[in-house]
Amino acid sequence: MIGLIKKDLAMIKSNWKLVGMLLVIYTVMGIFGEIDISFLLPFISVMIMISTFSYDSYNHWDAYVVSFPHGRENSVRAKYIATILLILGTSFLTTLLSFMISYIHTGMIPYEQIFYSLLGTLFGTLFVLSLMYPIIYKFGIEKARIGIFIIVFGIVALGSFMAQYLDLSFLAKSLSFLENYFVLIFISIMILMSYVSYKISERIMRKKEF
Numbered sequence: 145m146i147g148l149i150k151k152d153l154a155m156i157k158s159n160w161k162l163v164g165m166l167l168v169i170y171t172v173m174g175i176f177g178e179i180d181i182s183f184l185l186p187f188i189s190v191m192i193m194i195s196t197f198s199y200d201s202y203n204h205w206d207a208y209v210v211s212f213p214h215g216r217e218n219s220v221r222a223k224y225i226a227t228i229l230l231i232l233g234t235s236f237l238t239t240l241l242s243f244m245i246s247y248i249h250t251g252m253i254p255y256e257q258i259f260y261s262l263l264g265t266l267f268g269t270l271f272v273l274s275l276m277y278p279i280i281y282k283f284g285i286e287k288a289r290i291g292i293f294i295i296v297f298g299i300v301a302l303g304s305f306m307a308q309y310l311d312l313s314f315l316a317k318s319l320s321f322l323e324n325y326f327v328l329i330f331i332s333i334m335i336l337m338s339y340v341s342y343k344i345s346e347r348i349m350r351k352k353e354f
Contacts, residue, residue, distance in 0.1 A: 148209075148222030153230070155196045163189075163234065171241050183265045185234045190272050193227040197285040206352075216349045224277070224342050231269050235262060263330055270334050274341035281348045 166185050200206060209215040242258045280288040 145218050145222060148218055149226045149229075152193070152196050152223060152226035155199050156192050156230075159192045159195075162192075167237060167241065170238060171245065183261075183268065185238050186231050186265050186269045187272065189230045189234045190227060190269050190276075193223075193230060194276060194280070194285070196223070197280050201285055206349075216352075217346055220281070220342065220346045220349050224273075224338070224345070227273055227277075228270075228338070231266070231273070235265055235269075238265075263327070267330060267334055270338050274337045278341055278344040278348060281345045281352070 163185065166188065170185065206219070209219045212218065239258060239262050242261070243253050246253050246258070276288070282288075
């Protein structure tokens with residue numbers, strides 16, 4: 145299992161220069177007061193991990209790994225764990241940089257603001273992971289790209305429509321009683337959707353023929 149995780153992380157080592165460059169860009173833009181792009185690196189981490197599916201497909205990795213004991217289940221589990229580790233690692237780095245940039249600008253650190261920004265980034269990246277991985281396991285990386293584009297575009301379009309034409313203030317008021325439990329609920333939702341996505345992917349992989 146650990147070997148499979150190392151395999152996925154080793155496959156993206158050529159992208160570490162890109163990650164380092166983005167960290168530098170984020171730091172420079174933050175220091176000079178440009179837009180906040182702290183969310184960008186964790187999202188790109190997901191995209192980088194998705195590229196490993198192409199490597200697996202090219203090298204016929206799935207057909208090989210099914211020969212291992214519990215190979216199907218372990219390969220899916222390793223892919224999710226490696227991706228989440230990368231998301232957490234890049235999120236941790238950008239959070240530290242956010243602390244530094246805020247201190248340089250104001251002489252203080254807005255812990256609460258950065259925490260909620262981190263929470264939103266984690267939710268967004270895990271949502272993308274939870275949405276994309278079952279589609280990729282079901283249809284393969286090449287076919288999945290089209291489906292992913294359509295789904296993401298549809299979500300963005302739906303969100304824009306709701307923000308422009310629907311009054312959602314009533315929803316905020318009706319949920320105000322949950323304010324004290326917001327963080328706990330948010331974290332629970334992230335864990336739940338990641339777990340459900342993993343179980344769906346595992347089930348697809350278990351039934352797939354190679």
